[in-house]
Amino acid sequence: MNNRNLIVLIVFLLAFLTGVNFVIFPSLGTAFTDAFLFGLSSSQFGNLFIPQVICIIVACLGAPVLVNKWGPKIVLAVGIVLMLISTGSLWFLHYFLAEKAMLFLVLMVLVAFTGTGFGLSITTLNPLAASLFEKGSAKAILILQFLVGLGTSTSPLMMNLIGDPKNWMYLPGSIFVTVVVVLIVFLFLKIEKGSFFKLPGHFRIPEKLWVFFIAIIFYGCVEGTFGSFGGIILKNKGLDNGEASIGLSLFWAGIALNRLLFGIFSKMVDLSLVFLCAPIAVAITIVLLLVYPDVHLLVFMMFMIGFFMGSIFPGSIGWGTVEFPTYSVLVSGFLMAANQIGTGVVTNVLGRFSDHLNEVLQILVVLMTIISTLFFYLKRNSKIKDAF
Template sequence: MATRTQTTVVDVAGVVQGIVLVTIPALSTILTDPAHYGLTSAQYGAMFAPQVVAAIAAALAGAGLARRHGTHAVYLAGLACSLAAMVLLLTSAAAMHQQNLAYPLLLAATAFLGAGFGLAVPALNSLAAAFHPTAVDKAVLILNALLGLGTALAPVFVALFVGLGFWWGLPILSTLLLIALLAVSVRLPMHTGARAAATTAGGRMPARFWLYAAFALLYGICETVNGNWAQLDMTTSVGASATTAALALTAFWTMVTLGRLLFAGVTRWLPARATFHLLPFALAGVFGIIASLPHGHTVQGVIAFGAAGLCCSALLPLTISFGQGELTGFSAAVAGGVIAAYQLGYGIAAFGAGPLVSAGTPLSRLYAIAAFVALAMGLLSFAVAHRQRSPRTLHPAPAPVHAPAQSTT
């Protein structure tokens, strides 16, 4: 059984990792402001390409690294990568008026951010499960809620620091939190003992897996249209202030977190399979509302992005739950593959939308396109969850924790 200190460190790490994950997207108005970095929409979008590649690579490699070096080491490596991302972001701030210097630093920062996400978040889920062997579902639920809390806090901190006149306060705060967390985590024993390796049958992944991967890819597009472009849509299309735009992004991530708690709590009355079918169609409707918001309707914009967060909340964890429930011999590969597909969808929306916006496509049109993506996701949900029983928990059990391999020589 884990000590209170160990569980507290894991929970705090979830909040910190959530803040770090959204730090760069939350600064979108600063990054595209001519008075600061002056990035074009295409440059802003392309900036996330290294993040996607690194996150996919780290997510796919994480299980093997954990078997060789232990989950604790993978967790520490993830924190170190996140710290490097924040240091590079701060370094770019010193050269933000020299784009030939600042932009490469931003690209490197997003690459380290992706690697940190791909390593730290799965490791944290595994540690939370191992520290609470008799209440795995509850522990993972709490950790994911805390991770969501961190993503919701980042835009709040941006609004606060921008209002105080130093936007770079958020990356400084993230850096200090990561340094403190690393200092505690390095000295804290988190060796949970070896557990059985995740089951992975030999041979190729079943054809059914690609339905889950396709759904995760579509979901990644829908989530990222909100997470990375909401603030710019609010300021350019709706005419909101930077503070109100940050509030809209906060509303989105807050409702993602609260929605997971809500749908996990109502499974007795609303089966998870029904939730899985209904939410994509509701999201398509919300995207239609966002696309048609008139200029000046800022309050409605904040509410709409909050509703989008609620619609997104349960979809990714349910995708993994259904996949692990059906493809039981490939449980670890399903989790890693779904996360990789989600990151690919993230990349499509993050840097694929940039050229469209730079070519003159209004951001409101982007949300109209996203509505059709959500409709496709809704239709695909019937193929993914075809005749499947609803999972007992909204949050799938993570892959088993691995201790470092012991030498036999």
């Protein structure tokens, strides 16, 4: 295997492991709220992720400047090390579970490390993948985001395989060892900084990039609603707990499948119009969810909502990278931060409106319509066909 192929393999493997690492704390929810283990209350467990969202946003906005100064290899390595510090420390916490008074504060700090590490890593990985496939940068980002999503679904699966919450320490332990091995290989690779990661000496954020930013904040609101409250929405529509859980899983499966298919087939056919119309397809499916909530179709509707949403976020990063090649790292950090702002606001606010879910869904239809309008505005005199 030549050096370039090894770099591609390790970069995409790190994307998968970044996703695995990112959701380690949510995956351990049963252990954290177990009275005989960590003993967190439900509200403490929810508040645990506030520093994570804040740190991700700050890291995503700061990463472009750091990559411009130090290069992608150093920033990515720092991001991974921060996540490793968090995961490794979590692993060792099983020796100190008797000190319950301090556990919540310690977990808050560790979650902040994970958020910062994730923000630095994912912001750097997007343009790094694009730089390895300059003629197919948008497709590379779609595949990378598919692997990140696959990683986020792996941690909960691993916890299910572990079974008893008392054995929770095997999850961070196995992840820590695996990521350390891959990181060591990565550190021996030679990755040039290159012009792809440089920012102009004096720059201002292009007007069109602000439009992308607004669109992705709205997208984050929709993703956060279904990703965090999808199960509640389905239960409100008449499904039981098991069916609601399946529906939520299929939502994320739809997102992952769309990203994979988009990354594969955009090499063969022009999918730019499909991308532009995706928000409208999401809006129509949500309307069907509202006006025709047949219990036999609800789970399928959740899958289709996820499927139509799949390419919107990574596709926007890829399109922005093609549109503003001299700002590729900035595009990644800017839009990653926008997504976290949208999801962070929704997950911390929507719980107060759990009795008004139909009204919430109506608002999501409006947001998706606005996103489609913004995309068609951005399409004018754009390079979207080069992206898809």
